[in-house]
Amino acid sequence: MGRQVRTRYAPSPTGYVHIGNLRTALYEYLVARSMNGKFILRIEDTDQERQVEDAVDVIYNMLKVCGLKYDEGPDIGGPYGPYIQSQRRDTYLPFAKELVEKGHAYYCFCSKERLESMRKEAESRGETFMYDRHCLRLSSEEVEEKLASGEPWVIRQKMPREGSTTFEDMVYGSITIENNMLEDQILIKSDGLPTYNFANVIDDHLMEITHVVRGSEYLTSTPKYNLLYDAFGWEKPVYIHLPLIVKPDGSKISKRKGDASFEDLLEMGFIAEAIVNYIALLGWSPEGTREIFSLAELEQAFDIRRISKSPSCFDIEKLRWFNAEYIRTMTPEKFYSLALPYLKEAITNKDIDLFKVSRLLHIRTEVLTEIPSKVGFFNELEDYDLGIYEHKKMKTNLENSLESLKAALPVLENLEPWNEETIHSSLLSLVESMGIKNGQMLWPVRTALSGWQVTPGGAIEIADILGKDESLRRIRIGIERLEKALA
Secondary structure (H helix, E strand, O other): OOOOOEEEEOOOOOOOOEHHHHHHHHHHHHHHHHOOOEEEEOEOOOOHHHOOOOHHHHHHHHHHHHOOOOOEEOOOEOOOOOOEHHHHHHHHHHHHHHHHHHOOEEEEOOOHHHHHHHHHHHHHOOOOOOOOOHHHHOOHHHHHHHHHOOOOOEEEEOOOOOOEEEEEEOOOEEEEEEHHHOOOOEEEOOOOOEOHHHHHHHHHHHOOOOEEEEEHHHHHHHHHHHHHHHHHOOOOOEEEEEOOEEOOOOOEOOHHHOOOEHHHHHHOOOOHHHHHHHHHOOOEOOOOOOOOOOHHHHHHHOOHHHEOOOOEEOOHHHHHHHHHHHHHHOOHHHHHHHHHHHHHHHOOOOOOOHHHHHHHHHHHOOOHHHHHHHHHHHOOOOOOOHHHHOEOOOOEOHHHHHHHHHHHHHHHHOOOOOOHHHHHHHHHHHHHHHOOOHHHHHHHHHHHHHOOOOOOOOHHHHHHHHOHHHHHHHHHHHHHHHHHHHO
8 A cells, every 4th residue: 555645736826827837736636636635835934035926826816716625735725834934934944954964965155256257257268057066075174164164055965976866757658857957056045935846745755655746857866866866865756747838839838938827728718617628638648539527526537547758738729628518508597697797887878687698698608898889778778880781691781671671660659568479479470570581670670779780699589688679679760861861
């Protein structure tokens, strides 16, 4: 019986969650759930300069909106807390000192200026800067003396210089890195706080993390982590490195280039469930050809062995397709609850039944932000080009449109009660008595009611929503304008 699977999502609070972060969180969650394990949230805030106000709330909100419930975390606690790195700051130095004693790390007193001039020199030669181990040559007496006199210091990891380090990754297989490529990285900074890399390893061990999921850009750092595990004699986690996410042109997704974050996608009118479903398929493929999965279904279907090595393409058009599919399968009530804020923003006319409008839009909406642009005509009838009465397929022109409207007006004036059913039957029996095609009546009526070339819903639904008085008013305006044009 092996250890219980424990994964962790350990974001830095930088104020937004980009697509790669969201996918890492989702896969960490799915690895845990698909293997009956625990999913942990840990906030890695040791890089105080990059801290952003309210950024932790952004992380909580994203996990909540996506339905990624964690078993332990800063706000709910757990047996391995605290779950915020800055609150664990006293945890790390004793481990670093233990490494110094074992000969796997050393104190470094080099000034920023010395390191900076060496960096510049290396760059001028076109080489990658690597620390020259100047302080590794200090005797233990010299180190004690410097510490006693209060000289600023950092602790560096002492890397092997010969040979190579090999590790297994669940996605990329066996990876080997030459040890002379590994720099003596800093473990404890001059402010006494650990570096991201060091805190990460210590916390993963103390929190008994068994599976580490992260982007493939960390592949080359993994030997550094493993050397730390070895130095302490600790069991290493299972590594799962995820392929890059790229744009359709092959370039990397980045916030700096203005690519959308999770919050941006929500603001653009995408639904969290559709985003989660789409992101799950960026780098992982289920068996078979099915593409639509709820989170619960992903938990059942997820299998680490089906994660791909090749970069995945984030295509906003494909996400739109997913979003439209999700909207279509919603109940009318659920869609209405999501559409309501957009409808209220677009329709100020208090007499309009917004639920009826929402039903018209339901199967015609791909992203929620399109809603306002589709319903403006319910507010008021704007001035419109009479050319929209002419429709080849409907066989309408200005003359027969005028005839149809003039015939429809008295029928509708006498109509009681006013609802979809009665409007439908009265207009269609009128069509029959006139011996014309349905479209020759319904197209002109719809045009007169909306003044738009394209509308969600046809003449009958629009008339029902506008109500009797407003519908008759608009039809009279249409008649008047057509008569004027044809005079």
